[in-house]
Amino acid sequence: MLSIIEARRDGREHSAGELSFLAEAAAKGTVPDYQLAAWLMAAYLKPPSEQDTALLTTAMAETGDRIDLSGLPKPWVDKHSTGGVGDKTSLVVLPILAACGLTVVKMSGRGLGITGGTVDKLESIPGFRMDLTPQEMKAQAARIGIAITGQSPNLAPADKALYALRDATATTESIPLITSSILSKKIAGGAEFLSLDVKSGSGAFMKSFDQARELAVWLKAIGEQCGLKVHAAITDMDQPLGSAVGNVYEVLEAWSVLNCDELSPPVERFRTLCVNLCSQTLHFVGLADSEVRAAILVADCLASDAAKDKFREWFEAQGADCSFMERGEGAFASPRAVQDVLAEKDGYIGRLRADVVGETVVDLGGGRKRKEDPIDPLVAAFVHKMVGDEVQEGEKVMTVYAASDASANDATTRLAEAVEISRSVIQPNRLILEVI
Numbered sequence: 001m002l003s004i005i006e007a008r009r010d011g012r013e014h015s016a017g018e019l020s021f022l023a024e025a026a027a028k029g030t031v032p033d034y035q036l037a038a039w040l041m042a043a044y045l046k047p048p049s050e051q052d053t054a055l056l057t058t059a060m061a062e063t064g065d066r067i068d069l070s071g072l073p074k075p076w077v078d079k080h081s082t083g084g085v086g087d088k089t090s091l092v093v094l095p096i097l098a099a100c101g102l103t104v105v106k107m108s109g110r111g112l113g114i115t116g117g118t119v120d121k122l123e124s125i126p127g128f129r130m131d132l133t134p135q136e137m138k139a140q141a142a143r144i145g146i147a148i149t150g151q152s153p154n155l156a157p158a159d160k161a162l163y164a165l166r167d168a169t170a171t172t173e174s175i176p177l178i179t180s181s182i183l184s185k186k187i188a189g190g191a192e193f194l195s196l197d198v199k200s201g202s203g204a205f206m207k208s209f210d211q212a213r214e215l216a217v218w219l220k221a222i223g224e225q226c227g228l229k230v231h232a233a234i235t236d237m238d239q240p241l242g243s244a245v246g247n248v249y250e251v252l253e254a255w256s257v258l259n260c261d262e263l264s265p266p267v268e269r270f271r272t273l274c275v276n277l278c279s280q281t282l283h284f285v286g287l288a289d290s291e292v293r294a295a296i297l298v299a300d301c302l303a304s305d306a307a308k309d310k311f312r313e314w315f316e317a318q319g320a321d322c323s324f325m326e327r328g329e330g331a332f333a334s335p336r337a338v339q340d341v342l343a344e345k346d347g348y349i350g351r352l353r354a355d356v357v358g359e360t361v362v363d364l365g366g367g368r369k370r371k372e373d374p375i376d377p378l379v380a381a382f383v384h385k386m387v388g389d390e391v392q393e394g395e396k397v398m399t400v401y402a403a404s405d406a407s408a409n410d411a412t413t414r415l416a417e418a419v420e421i422s423r424s425v426i427q428p429n430r431l432i433l434e435v436i
């Protein structure tokens with residue numbers, strides 16, 4: 001281990017054997033954490049090459065179970081977002097793709113920090129099981145074309161150990177380390193095609209477009225070296241995505257899109273992103289010979305209720321109480337305290353800081369500060385305006401659902417700071433910034 005740390009410290013290439021040793025040692029706990037932490041810090045300061053990152057990714061994928069999807073109808077696709085505020089895209093994209101004939105198998109994580117996790121959103125629906133075994137997951141995917149589960153403890157266990165150490169040693173924001181972390185789990189999960197949504201902006205891991213682009217380029221290059229077929233879209237996360245930020249309400253919002261309800265402008269923006277990601281993915285896997293034809297397939301799938309029916313079939317298969325599909329918000333306990341955030345002056349929304357909205361929802365109890373914290377699925381912030389919208393003084397910009405009047409007061413004070421109003425017209429960021 002000492003010579004592996006020295007090689008990294010001095011910026012040299014590793015051998016495949018060294019990287020297998022490192023991954024095995026992390027998975028089995030056979031070298032002390034301080035040596036792994038030293039290697040991680042050295043890797044943060046002297047980033048491993050692309051080739052070393054590919055070798056490390058494969059070695060990490062091999063430290064635990066490998067899910068074998070053979071026997072399921074092809075193409076098999078996994079969709080992954082690097083995480084954002086109000087990002088419930090998977091809940092819309094997966095059933096559309098499954099209804100269009102893809103086999104969608106996905107392992108999801110819990111939210112940590114300001115970005116919400118798909119596991120928490122789905123578990124906020126009573127009965128929804130996120131603990132499918134790999135066998136159950138495969139059987140369900142064979143039956144209905146879609147299955148999702150939480151992270152199996154023995155899938156890429158090296159990542160579990162290294163991720164926890166990165167979190168504790170300020171080495172999370174390293175592009176080679178993020179790349180090997182994400183892709184080792186995807187490879188172990190058996191994916192053939194991987195459709196990535198790399199988020200860029202204040203509400204994302206990667207705050208600037210250049211960082212997000214670099215991560216997307218690495219994910220595609222290393223994924224392909226490891227045998228995955230990778231599509232990556234870089235999308236805007238500088239303002240919250242859609243209207244709802246909060247677990248139950250994000251699932252309801254996803255349902256409203258599939259149910260073809262009348263949508264508010266922020267939810268319409270979210271729908272546009274989902275439809276685009278689906279069209280790109282269908283074209284990428286070869287189910288449509290152009291993106292225009294793919295967009296027609298997606299539109300048909302929504303108009304014919306096929307996507308909505310797939311969503312219901314999926315939720316029923318995983319044990320969810322589906323009464324929210326008929327009853328909407330009425331299927332859940334009423335919010336205990338509701339307060340609005342109002343525009344302080346006339347003008348145009350210049351910024352709606354997704355990071356502040358995400359932090360506020362975490363403080364309300366909708367996310368976690370530590371891994372073991374419980375989640376309150378019923379708290380939320382709703383965004384009614386988007387960057388570039390014209391507003392009048394006193395107009396509603398956001399609404400908070402909180403567990404008490406005191407926490408609603410704190411949240412609205414905080415959210416008022418997330419809103420910047422400009423006197424001059426503002427041009428919002430494009431929703432899809434680049435496709436790699």
Ligand code: URA
Nearest residue numbers: 163177178179181182
């Ligand atoms: N998601 C992961 O799985 N790993 C990282 O390092 C960052 C985001």
